[in-house]
Amino acid sequence: MILVISGPSGVGKSTIINNLNRDDGLYFSVSYTTRPIRKNEKHGVDYFFVDKEIFDRMVKESCFVEYEEYGGYMYGTSIDELSKVKDKKGIILDLEVNGAIKVLSKYSNSVGIFVDIDNTELLSRLKLRGHTDELFLKTRIDLASKQRDEKGIFEYYILNKEINDTVNEINDIIYNRILWLNHL
């Protein structure tokens, strides 16, 4: 099972994913990005942080299942990471909407979850992350609205009001899907 978690950046996807129950053998797919590393992030854990030259070379060498530009930086899911789904019961991808749609339409064993948040809350979260630049904040709010236009493509829609509720809801989805897959 490929679990695709999408939604506006700043919605809390990473925190949600970090709190999911991994007892079912779920693996988090580590993406490649050209974005600079943030405080508290680790290379190889949160992302593989690479420069544009390496990223472009990987594109040329067809290393990615999908890749997208988001907020001025490149993000991509490598074939290597996705192939880990064979060893584990499932893999979790944290993707912006365009990449999510590509994966969802390519793999029949994928499940899409759109996690949302209202704009006021999103703005305060982005500010908490240390973003103060007005143009950056406006770009992220505009991007969030664009991403919401595609939410109908996802099988599940969750408004992230309370982190624990959201985590529980996604754990239930995973549990039920794995149960269902095991009965096929």
Ligand code: 5GP
């Ligand atoms: P951030 O810079 O906040 O970590 O991530 C920005 C956005 O990029 C988030 O919405 C995240 O879901 C998305 N993202 C992270 N990795 C990938 C990837 O490999 N492919 C795509 N398409 N989006 C990604």
